[in-house]
Each structure stands twice: as C-alpha cells, then as structure tokens.
Amino acid sequence: MDQEHFTKPTVDTIAKRAANICSNPDCGVLTCGPAEEIDRSVIIGEAAHIFGARPGAARYVETMDSSERGDVTNAIWLCRNCHKLVDADPTKFPSDMLFEWRRQHEGEITRRLGKPSDIIRQKISARQLIEFEACSYLAQQIVIDKPDHWEYKLTIELLRTRMSPAFHRWESLEKGLYTKPATIVTMAEINNWFSARFGEIQKISSAFSGLVNGALQNAWGPPGTPGSEVEILRVCNLFVECVQSIIQWEETIRFAELPSDFHEAQALLPAGAKALVDQIARLPKEMATVFEHDNPPGVHKISLAPTLPEGWAEEFGEAIENAYAQVAEGR
Numbered sequence: 001m002d003q004e005h006f007t008k009p010t011v012d013t014i015a016k017r018a019a020n021i022c023s024n025p026d027c028g029v030l031t032c033g034p035a036e037e038i039d040r041s042v043i044i045g046e047a048a049h050i051f052g053a054r055p056g057a058a059r060y061v062e063t064m065d066s067s068e069r070g071d072v073t074n075a076i077w078l079c080r081n082c083h084k085l086v087d088a089d090p091t092k093f094p095s096d097m098l099f100e101w102r103r104q105h106e107g108e109i110t111r112r113l114g115k116p117s118d119i120i121r122q123k124i125s126a127r128q129l130i131e132f133e134a135c136s137y138l139a140q141q142i143v144i145d146k147p148d149h150w151e152y153k154l155t156i157e158l159l160r161t162r163m164s165p166a167f168h169r170w171e172s173l174e175k176g177l178y179t180k181p182a183t184i185v186t187m188a189e190i191n192n193w194f195s196a197r198f199g200e201i202q203k204i205s206s207a208f209s210g211l212v213n214g215a216l217q218n219a220w221g222p223p224g225t226p227g228s229e230v231e232i233l234r235v236c237n238l239f240v241e242c243v244q245s246i247i248q249w250e251e252t253i254r255f256a257e258l259p260s261d262f263h264e265a266q267a268l269l270p271a272g273a274k275a276l277v278d279q280i281a282r283l284p285k286e287m288a289t290v291f292e293h294d295n296p297p298g299v300h301k302i303s304l305a306p307t308l309p310e311g312w313a314e315e316f317g318e319a320i321e322n323a324y325a326q327v328a329e330g331r
Contacts, residue, residue: 018077058090099137
C-alpha cells in the first residue's frame with residue numbers, strides 16, 4: 001500500500017477515537033450499524049485526509065512526505081457525504097477547520113465516556129497545547145496523538161512551518177525585493193567592518209552547530225525515552241532565530257556603502273550566509289526522508305556542513321588585495 005494511504009490499523013484507530021460518529025459538528029451521524037445479514041455490518045464512515053494524499057487533492061501540501069500524509073495525525077473520521085463535501089470545497093473547509101472538528105469531536109467523546117482518568121488527561125493535554133498556540137494545527141495534533149517517532153515528526157513540522165516566514169524573507173532579500181537605509185563605511189573603518197562581519201558569521205555558524213549537534217538531541221531525549229515537546233519547540237524557535245540572524249547579517253552587508261575599491265570583496269561576502277541557510281533548509285527535508293518507510297530501523301545520521309563555493313577564499317583574498325592596491329595607487 002502506498003505510504004499516502006491510511007493503513008487498516010490507522011483507519012480502525014481513527015474510527016474508534018471518533019466512536020464511529022462523523023466528526024463534522026453539523027452532522028454527527030452514526031457511521032456504523034447492523035446489516036440485513038447477521039454476520040455483517042453497514043459502515044458509511046471513512047478516514048479522510050486532512051492534507052490531501054496526492055497532487056491535486058484537496059488541501060495537498062507539497063512539502064509533506066508520504067508517510068506524514070498517511071499518518072493518523074492527518075486523519076479525520078467523516079461520513080461519506082461529509083468526506084465528499086469537504087474535499088469538493090477545500091477553501092470553505094481548510095485544514096485548520098478539520099483539525100478543530102477532530103479535536104472538538106474527540107474531546108466530546110471523551111467527556112461522554114466519562115472516564116475520570118481520560119478527562120484529566122484531556123485537561124493536561126489542553127494545558128500542554130498552550131505553548132503551541134502559535135504553531136500549526138498539525139504540530140498541535142502530533143503533540144496530542146504522540147504517534148510513533150513523534151519527537152522527530154514534531155521537529156520536522158515545527159522547522160518546516162516556523163521557519164517558513166524567515167525563508168520567505170531570505171528569498172525576498174536575495175531577489176532584491178526590499179531595501180533599507182544605507183550605512184556609510186569609511187576607509188578608516190573598512191578593516192574593522194570586514195573583521196566584524198567575519199566574527200558575526202562565525203558566531204552564527206557556531207550557534208547552528210550547537211543546535212544540530214547538541215540541543216536538538218537533548219530535546220529528543222535518550223533512545224527509548226520520551227522527549228520533551230516543549231524543549232523541541234524551544235530549540236526549533238532557536239533555529240528560526242538563527243535564520244533571522246543570518247538575514248540581519250546579510251542586510252548589514254547588502255545595505256552598506258563601502259569605498260568603491262571594495263565593492264568586489266563586499267559582493268563575495270554573502271556566500272557564507274547562503275551556505276548556512278541552505279544547510280538549515282535541508283534539515284527538515286533530510287529528516288522527512290527517514291520516515292518514507294514505516295518503522296525506520298537503526299540509527300540515521302544527517303550530515304550538515306556549510307560549504308563555501310570552491311575557490312571562494314582565494315577569490316576573496318585576491319579581491320581584498322586588489323582593493324588595497326587600488327587605494328595605494330590613488331594616494
């Protein structure tokens with residue numbers, strides 16, 4: 001079966017969580033009952049995809065991997081009519097609405113069951129979600145459901161959605177779609193200016209390394225031990241801050257007015273920022289590939305190493321040398 005489709009255990013799980021009742025609050029029809037034959041039953045309920053399974057499907061998101069589309073966190077139990085209804089008009093029935101339907105419906109089922117421990121657990125879950133109010137509904141659902149490998153799936157979703165505005169800002173900067181007041185750098189300040197830029201990008205690179213090689217693993221917890229959803233969120237927010245720092249760093253370079261002899265060297269500096277951003281953008285994509293198959297075995301290592309273009313150091317050194325030579329000639 002394709003990864004995008006729900007497995008039978010997933011369908012059974014989502015049906016039971018909904019008590020075989022359509023999750024549409026305006027419907028609420030019972031989706032299972034007796035058939036004429038004594039050994040058969042009638043089922044008019046279906047596990048519907050919140051984010052579409054295939055290109056062209058309602059609410060399809062290209063950046064999701066196939067296993068995410070087939071995961072229980074992406075499912076909602078609906079009757080056949082409501083399934084057709086929500087897929088026929090995804091604008092009227094966006095993903096956020098379907099997540100709310102599911103959450104409210106399962107909450108009502110829990111209350112109707114009246115089991116004290118489940119009701120208490122529901123209250124605890126609601127408090128946990130306070131930290132995730134600004135996050136996507138899918139991230140919130142992962143926190144609620146805690147599916148297999150939830151720590152990594154939550155990280156993928158948080159990195160993908162939380163960093164998206166920063167990446168859009170980065171693309172706008174790269175395309176020259178906005179500007180800022182220029183900072184004038186005099187010849188007397190040029191050495192300190194270049195030195196400061198190198199020191200700043202080294203600190204950003206060091207922070208990125210610390211997040212990838214330490215903070216993220218600590219948030220996930222040791223193998224076999226549940227991680228901390230709140231710590232995962234905090235680390236992912238630090239990744240966002242890392243991208244924002246890179247953007248600010250490049251803005252400092254792009255919107256600086258240096259002596260004309262140093263323009264070539266100035267134009268070469270952003271290569272370091274691009275190398276870092278490219279590696280940060282790779283992280284959720286590389287993690288998602290691990291879950292293209294159910295229950296990925298063993299230890300998986302992702303190598304992230306910001307690399308400057310070949311020959312960059314020599315080219316930059318030559319540009320600086322030429323700039324000082326031209327300055328000396330002009331004296």
